[in-house]
Amino acid sequence: MGLRAEKVKKDFIRKSKDTNVFTAVHPVDLKLTGGTLTELCGRSGSGKSTLLNMLAGLLKPSEGTVYIDDIDIYALEDKALSKLRNEKLGVIPQGHSAISSLTVLENVLLPLSVYERHVDPAYAMELLDMVGIAHLKDAMPSELSGGEMRRMAIARAFVTKPSIVLADEPTGDLDDENTEIVLRLLKEAAQKGAAVLLVTHEKEANKYADRIYRMNAGKLDPVL
Amino acid sequence: MNLFKRLPLLNIQRKPGRSVALAVLSAFLAASVFAGSVIVSSLQSGLSSLEDRLGADIMVVPYSATTKSDLSNILLQGNKGYFYMDDQVLDQLSSIDGVRQMSSQFFLASANAGCCSFSVQIIGFDAKTDFVVQPWIRKSYQKPLETKDIIVGNDLNAFVGDTIRFYNVDCRVVGKLDKTGTMMDTTVYTSIPTCKLLMKSAYENKLNDFGNVDPDTVVSDVLINVDGEHNVEEVVNDINLHVKNVEAIKTKDMISGIAGSLQGVSRLIGILMACVWFLAIVILMVAYRMVTNERIREFAVLRVLGVSSRKLFSLILKEGMIIGLIGALCGVTAGALIVFPFHQMIESQLGLPYLLPSTARIVGLVLMALVVTVFTGGMAAAVSANRISKMDTGLILREDQ
Numbered sequence: 001m002g003l004r005a006e007k008v009k010k011d012f013i014r015k016s017k018d019t020n021v022f023t024a025v026h027p028v029d030l031k032l033t034g035g036t037l038t039e040l041c042g043r044s045g046s047g048k049s050t051l052l053n054m055l056a057g058l059l060k061p062s063e064g065t066v067y068i069d070d071i072d073i074y075a076l077e078d079k080a081l082s083k084l085r086n087e088k089l090g091v092i093p094q095g096h097s098a099i100s101s102l103t104v105l106e107n108v109l110l111p112l113s114v115y116e117r118h119v120d121p122a123y124a125m126e127l128l129d130m131v132g133i134a135h136l137k138d139a140m141p142s143e144l145s146g147g148e149m150r151r152m153a154i155a156r157a158f159v160t161k162p163s164i165v166l167a168d169e170p171t172g173d174l175d176d177e178n179t180e181i182v183l184r185l186l187k188e189a190a191q192k193g194a195a196v197l198l199v200t201h202e203k204e205a206n207k208y209a210d211r212i213y214r215m216n217a218g219k220l221d222p223v224l
Numbered sequence: 225m226n227l228f229k230r231l232p233l234l235n236i237q238r239k240p241g242r243s244v245a246l247a248v249l250s251a252f253l254a255a256s257v258f259a260g261s262v263i264v265s266s267l268q269s270g271l272s273s274l275e276d277r278l279g280a281d282i283m284v285v286p287y288s289a290t291t292k293s294d295l296s297n298i299l300l301q302g303n304k305g306y307f308y309m310d311d312q313v314l315d316q317l318s319s320i321d322g323v324r325q326m327s328s329q330f331f332l333a334s335a336n337a338g339c340c341s342f343s344v345q346i347i348g349f350d351a352k353t354d355f356v357v358q359p360w361i362r363k364s365y366q367k368p369l370e371t372k373d374i375i376v377g378n379d380l381n382a383f384v385g386d387t388i389r390f391y392n393v394d395c396r397v398v399g400k401l402d403k404t405g406t407m408m409d410t411t412v413y414t415s416i417p418t419c420k421l422l423m424k425s426a427y428e429n430k431l432n433d434f435g436n437v438d439p440d441t442v443v444s445d446v447l448i449n450v451d452g453e454h455n456v457e458e459v460v461n462d463i464n465l466h467v468k469n470v471e472a473i474k475t476k477d478m479i480s481g482i483a484g485s486l487q488g489v490s491r492l493i494g495i496l497m498a499c500v501w502f503l504a505i506v507i508l509m510v511a512y513r514m515v516t517n518e519r520i521r522e523f524a525v526l527r528v529l530g531v532s533s534r535k536l537f538s539l540i541l542k543e544g545m546i547i548g549l550i551g552a553l554c555g556v557t558a559g560a561l562i563v564f565p566f567h568q569m570i571e572s573q574l575g576l577p578y579l580l581p582s583t584a585r586i587v588g589l590v591l592m593a594l595v596v597t598v599f600t601g602g603m604a605a606a607v608s609a610n611r612i613s614k615m616d617t618g619l620i621l622r623e624d625q
Contacts, residue, residue, distance in 0.1 A: 049622060058528065059618025079532045086530020093621055097525045099231075101238040106227060111529045113227035140238070156529075 002195040003032040003055060003164050008064035010050050010218075024050045026218045027064060032164060032195035037187055037208055040199045041223075042215030048199045049094055051215065052168050055197065056091045057081050068164065086114055090162035090194075092170045097153045098141035104128065105137040108156045117160070127155035130185060132178065146173035154182055158189065165189055165196040171205075183208045228531075232543040236550075243547055246511055250551025250601045251558060253504035258559035258593035260497040263570060264490045265585060266563075270405035270577025271479070271486050278475045279356035280325075280447035281456045284317060285309070287469045304333035304345045306434060308442035309470060316467045317446055322454025327353035328443035330419040334390045334412075335432060341388040342380065346412045348419030356447050357413055365399030369415045375399040379409035388412075391426040405571065405579025416443075448472075486576055501600065508604035512544065516608040523612050524620040533613035540612065544605020545598050552597035556590050 010025040025047040032038055032055075042048050053059035055066055057073045066073050068088055073081055085091070099107055108124045128134040131151035133144075141149060150173050157165060167186060171179040179202060187208045190196040198205055206212060212224035236243040286309035317326055330348035334341075349357045351368060361375055369375070374395045376382045386397045395418070403409060420439040426432040450459045456474055463472035516523070526536055563570065564580070571578035581589070 050618070053618030053621060056528070056618075058621065059616055079534060082527070082530050082532035082535070084530075085528075089530075091528045093525065093528055095521075095621075097521070097528070099522055099525065100519075101231070101235045102227075106234075110227055110231075113229075114530050114535070116226055119227070 002034050002069070003030075003197075004067040004070075005030040005051075005055055006065045006067070008051070008054055008061045008066060010047070010054060010059065011062040024218055025054070025061075026220075028220045030055070030213070030220065032197055034163065034193045034195050035190060036210040037190040037196040037198060039205050039209035039212045040197060040215060040220075041201065041205075041212065046215040047218040048215045049168050051220070052166050052197065052199050056089060056166050057085050058091075083115060086111060086160065088163050090157035090160060090165040090189075092150075092153050092157045092165075092167040094168040094172070094199075096141075096146065096149050098144070098149050100141050103138050103140060104133060104144070104152050107141065107152055108159050111156060111160050124155065124159050127158050128152075131155050131181060147175065147178060150174060151178065151182070154185065158185070163194055165194050166199075167197065168199045169201070170198070171200060171202050176204075179204060228535075232539055232546055235543055236546055242515060243550075246508070246515070246544075246547045246601070247551035247554065249504060249508050249511060250548045250597050251555035252551075253500060253508075253600060254552040254555025254593045254597040255559040255562070256500040256504075256555075257497055257596050258556045258589060259563045260493045260500075261589045261592065262559070262563040262581070262586070263574075264493050265581040265589060266405065266567070266570075266578045267486045267490060267574070267576055269579040269581050269585075271483055273404045273579050274406045274479055274577045276360070278479065279359070280475055281450045282448040282460055282463070282472050283475055283478070284313070284446040284448065284463060284467070284470050284472045285444070287471050289471070304343065306331040306333055306444060308435065308437045308444055311441055311443045313467060313470055314443070314446060317448065317463065320459060320462050320466065322450050322459040322462070323448050324451035325353070325355045325449040326446060327355055328416070328446045329357075330416045330439075330442075331444035332390075332419050332422055332434075334422075335426075341382075341390070344380065344410060344412050345407070346374075346390065346414060346419060346422065348414050348416040350416050355449065361399065361401065361413060364401055367398075369398065369418070371415065371418050371421060372396055373398045374412050374414045374418070375401060376413075377401050377409040377411045378403040380412070391422050391431050392429055393422055393425045403579060404577075406577045489574060489576065501596070505600050505604060508601060509607055512604045512608040513611075516540065516612050520612065520615075520620055524615075524617045527617040528621075537606070537609045537613040540609035541602055541606050544609070545602040548598040548601020548605075549594070551601065552594045555597060556593050559593070 006029055007027040008025065009023065009027045012022045012024055014020045014022055028051060040048050050059065054061045057066070060074055068084060071084070073084065076084065099110065102110060105121065105124060105128065108128060109119055109121065112119045125134055125137065128137055131154055133148050133151050136144065136148060144152065150170060154170055165186065171182050174182060183205055186196050186198055198209070209224065214221050214223050286307050289307035311328065314326070314328060317323060327350050332346040332348070334344050334346055351358065365375055372393065372395045374388065374397055376397055378401050382388055382397050384397055384400055387394045388397060423434055423439040426434065450456050460472045460474055463470065523536060567580055
C-alpha cells in the first residue's frame with residue numbers, strides 16, 4: 001500500500017530549441033510507504049517538484065509508472081484519477097495556492113465539497129488552530145501574508161485525512177517557529193499512518209525524516 | 225448548498241470588478257440585440273398595420289392628384305390634403321369586370337386656425353359600402369356614426385365624449401382608434417355626410433374654398449376589391465383604359481416604397497446587430513482569455529484538490545453563463561429604457577410606419593436577447609475553459625514558479 005514509482009522519467013522539449021530534449025527527471029524508482037516521512041532535498045531546478053507532480057498524478061511521466069495502492073494512476077481516466085487524488089492525496093503545491101474568492105476556512109473545506117464528502121468545520125478549525133491561523137478563518141487570501149497562506153494550504157491538504165501527503169516546500173515562507181510546527185504536523189501525519197513526501201531545502205527537516213533522498217540534475221540518490 | 229457548487233457564484237460576488245467588466249460587455253450585446261430587434265419588429269408591425277388598414281386591392285383617385293405622390297403623401301406620410309373627382313365615376317367603375325367591392329371616400333383637411341381645434345386630415349367614408357375603415361373602427365365604436373360623430377386616431381389629444389370644432393362645426397368624439405404606427409394615428413374618421421357638412425360650413429364662413437367643388441357631386445377616392453376570378457393588374461389596366469380622368473393604383477405598389485425603405489433600415493439594423501455580436505464575441509473571448517490566464521494558477525490548484533477537467537470546464541462555463549445572464553438582464557433593461565420611452569422619437573427619426581410589437585412578441589424578443597447573450601458569454605467562456613481544462617496541471621504549477 002502507499003505510493004510507488006517505477007522508472008519514472010520526465011523529458012521536456014525546450015520550445016526555443018525544438019530538437020533539444022531536456023530530461024528533468026531521469027528514471028527514478030521510489031516507494032512511499034505508510035508511517036514514514038520521506039524527505040527529498042536538492043538544489044533548485046534539480047527536478048524535485050517535477051517528480052512530486054508526477055507522483056501526484058499532475059504531470060504525466062515520459063516513461064515509467066506511478067502506482068497508488070497498486071493502481072496505475074496514469075492508466076486511469078481523468079475523472080477517476082481526480083477522484084483518487086481527492087480521496088487519497090493531500091498535496092501542498094509550491095507557492096501560493098489559495099482560491100482568492102474563498103475565505104480561509106472555505107479554502108480549507110473546499111476539497112471535501114468537490115465530491116460532496118462529509119464536511120467537518122470543527123476539524124477544519126482544529127487544523128487551522130494547529131497551524132496558528134484559526135483567528136483568520138474569515139479572512140480573504142488577499143489579507144494574508146505569504147506564510148499565513150502556506151499554513152492555510154497545509155491545513156487544506158490535511159482536511160481530507162489523506163493516506164499520502166506530498167508537500168512541496170511547505171515551509172518556504174515560514175519563520176522558524178512555524179517551520180517547526182509544520183514539520184511536526186507532517187511527522188504526526190506519518191506517525192498516524194500516512195505516507196509523507198517532503199520536498200524541502202530546510203536542514204531542520206532532517207531530524208523528522210525517516211528516509212532522505214537527494215535530487216541532483218534529475219537523478220535521485222538515497223542519503224538516509 | 226455545497227461549497228464547490230457555489231464556487232461560480234462566490235467567484236462572481238467576491239470578485240465584483242472582474243465580474244462587472246465581463247457583465248458590462250454582455251449587457252452591451254444584449255441591449256443592442258434587444259433594442260435592434262424591437263426596432264425591426266416595430267417597423268414590420270407598422271408595415272403590416274398599414275397593409276391591413278389600407279385594406280383594398282385598388283385605389284382610384286383623380287388623375288389631377290398626380291396620383292401616387294399626392295396620395296401617398298396623404299395616406300402614408302401624414303401630410304394633409306384633399307382632391308376630388310366627379311361621383312359619376314362610381315357608375316363607370318361598377319361596370320368594370322372583376323370589381324367585387326367598391327366604396328368611396330371624401331377627404332378634407334381642417335385648418336390651423338380658430339375655426340378648428342386641430343389641423344388634421346379628415347377622411348369621410350360611405351358607411352353603406354365601406355369595407356376598409358369600418359372593420360377596424362368597430363373595435364372602438366360599434367354603432368353607426370351619426371352626423372357630426374367622429375372617431376379620432378390614437379395620437380390625437382382627444383378622448384371619447386370630447387367635442388372638437390372643425391370649420392365652426394362642433395363634432396362629438398365617439399371613439400378612439402388603436403395605435404397603428406402610421407399617419408392614421410393623426411387622422412379623424414367620420415361619415416361622408418359629416419364631411420360634406422364641414423365643407424359647406426367652410427364655404428359659408430369663407431374659411432376654405434376647397435377648389436369650389438360641389439360637395440354633393442364629388443368623391444376623393446374609390447377603394448376597390450377585386451373578385452377571385454380576376455387579376456388585380458388586369459382590373460387596374462381596365463380602369464385606366466376605360467375610365468377617364470382617373471388613375472387606378474394597386475395599393476401594394478403604393479406601399480412598396482415604404483416596404484423598400486423598411487427593408488433597407490431593417491437590413492442596416494441587422495448588419496449593425498451582427499457587427500455588435502461579432503465584436504462582442506471577439507471582445508468577450510479576449511476578455512475571458514485574459515481572465516482565465518490571470519486565474520490559471522487557481523484553476524491548477526483546483527485540479528490539485530481533485531477537480532476533474534470536466535468539472536473545471538463546467539465551473540468556468542457556469543461562471544461565464546451566470547455573468548452572461550446578469551449582463552443580459554441589465555442589457556435588456558437598458559435596451560427597454562431606450563426603445564420604449566423614446567419610441568415616438570425613433571418613429572419620427574425613421575419616418576416609417578412604426579408600431580411597437582405585441583407583449584407576447586416583446587417577451588419573445590426578451591428571451592431571444594437573453595439566449596443570444598448567455599450563449600455568447602457561455603461560448604466565450606467555454607473556449608477558455610476548454611483550453612484550461614486540457615492543460616497539464618503540473619506544467620502550470622512548474623511554469624508559474
